[in-house]
Amino acid sequence: MGTGKRGLLAAAVAVVCAVTVLGAPGAAFAAPGPTPSPAAGTTAPPLPSTASDKDLEAVRTKLEALYHDAAVATDAYNAAEEAAKKQSSEIVELAKKIVAGQAKLDDLKNRAGAAARAQYRTGGLPDEAQLMLSDDPSEFLDGAGRVRQGERATKGLIGELSRTQQDLVQYSKDASDRWRKLEAGRKTKATAQKRIEKQISAAEKLRSQLEKAEKERLEQLEAKVAQEAQTAWLGTGILDEINSAASVQGKQAVQFATAQIGKPYVWGAEGPKAFDCSGLTSEAWRSAGRPIPRTSQEQWKQLPHIAVEDMRPGDLIIYFGDASHVALYVGDGSIVHAPRPGRTVTLAGAGSMPILGVVRPDA
Known part of the structure; x- marks a missing residue:
């Protein structure tokens, strides 16, 4: 203020x-996967001097819970x-x-x-x-x-x-x-x-x-998990059913969101230099002349729901059972979103996270 x-x-x-x-x-394309449970504490056990794949998977799971x-x-x-x-x-x-x-x-x-x-x-x-x-x-x-x-x-x-x-x-x-x-x-x-x-x-x-090498392996593991989820999603043939063209306002929202690629995620931010997930989607649609609720949970509650197979570029995909993440669909099975702290606005696979459902701001 x-x-x-x-x-x-x-x-x-x-x-x-x-x-x-x-x-x-x-309605969701697939039943949402279990929402990562919040970590019981914030003190992580010390890692071995050389982390195994199993250790890194445990780290990835804990990080996912903390960021969630x-x-x-x-x-x-x-x-x-x-x-x-x-x-x-x-x-x-x-x-x-x-x-x-x-x-x-x-x-x-x-x-x-x-x-x-x-x-x-x-x-x-x-x-x-x-x-x-x-x-x-x-x-x-x-x-x-x-x-x-x-x-x-x-x-x-x-x-x-x-x-x-x-x-x-x-x-x-x-x-x-x-x-x-x-x-x-x-x-x-x-x-x-x-x-x-x-x-x-x-x-x-x-x-x-x-260690530096372990961080690189962790990033590769995170990318692998996301890619496997995306591949499984695409493997259902969902893109054969998704063929709707974007509305005029939807195109404007996509143009705004993709123009922010590379800007950092900052919680509570809604531009112009940084965004959180719902800050990006709400600003994208505001730029298209259609103000929408600020938070992902309110976007899920208040905006009209659309079947996944009917979604079009500009629609918002809501993730996790508690609607704690949101991204903007850009077409061809991809989204643009602000992932989490330490990351930047980026393109990703629409099925790389558990989908709760889809909403349309200009329905």
């Missing part, structure tokens, strides 16, 4: 607090961040309404005071008494009509005054509610951030135990 926005929010909160006090009345848990926490962080933006904006708008309502209330009070003073100057006599004291009954009757009009106007003024006071009380309650939610969201975001950093730190520590 920029400095100017923080200042506006702070001013809004001050107004809210003040008025609160003053205004208070007395970090991805889940990143989704929670992003969701809290989006909620905070919305709540902050709502607080500012409510504060504006409170300021305007208070000004209106002051004006109504001034008008009510003027009406009371005018009645005092006439002595507050009832119409009958003024008729008896008048030298010209016809003049009085004209005046009495104006008095009755004035009484109706006064009643209307009192009603408007009451409604304005009620509005101010409600605005204050609403603003206080948004503020409580904002504070709760901040705690959620802070918790998610700690979890992300803890899991990434554990993954980096585990990788740091490997």
Whole structure:
């Protein structure tokens, strides 16, 4: 949040607090594979001086679990961040309404005071008494009509005054509610951030135990596992069924996403220099003129689901049973995505990870 926005929010909160006090009345192509379970701890056992293939496979599995848990926490962080933006904006708008309502209330009070003073100057006599004291009954009757009009106007003024006071009380309650939610969201975001950093730190520590040659072997192993999954996916003949052409907006989303290839993955990032997985897909579709939810889980929940065999370039493929990863389909069995910390936006096989399902932003 920029400095100017923080200042506006702070001013809004001050107004809210003040008025609160003053205004208070007395389908998936294949069944998803098992989601990697979060690591029980972050301390990895020391590796042998020369890691065997079995050791490296254990490292790969543990890294997958750590990065998966970090991805889940990143989704929670992003969701809290989006909620905070919305709540902050709502607080500012409510504060504006409170300021305007208070000004209106002051004006109504001034008008009510003027009406009371005018009645005092006439002595507050009832119409009958003024008729008896008048030298010209016809003049009085004209005046009495104006008095009755004035009484109706006064009643209307009192009603408007009451409604304005009620509005101010409600605005204050609403603003206080948004503020409580904002504070709760901040705690959620802070918790998610700690979890992300803890899991990434554990993954980096585990990788740091490997020698250079072992790191290279690990990368080869990771690539082999992904390639085997992709080959199995393609082996079903799925590409023979996927032949839909991209929509105009889908092409624009693909063009944006592929233009980001090589940029680093950074959790919570949505460009322009770095992205996380849902940051990339949401920005790709925003660039195409179709805003979509920020997180992979909300993209899965809110966007229309499409059968895998019906997907077209630009559609989003959601991965893992908990919808913790998302990629943009580019055609020919390939995706563009931001994989995880330490990696860059890249092309990969659409079947290289367990597919949960496909969603279409412009259905």
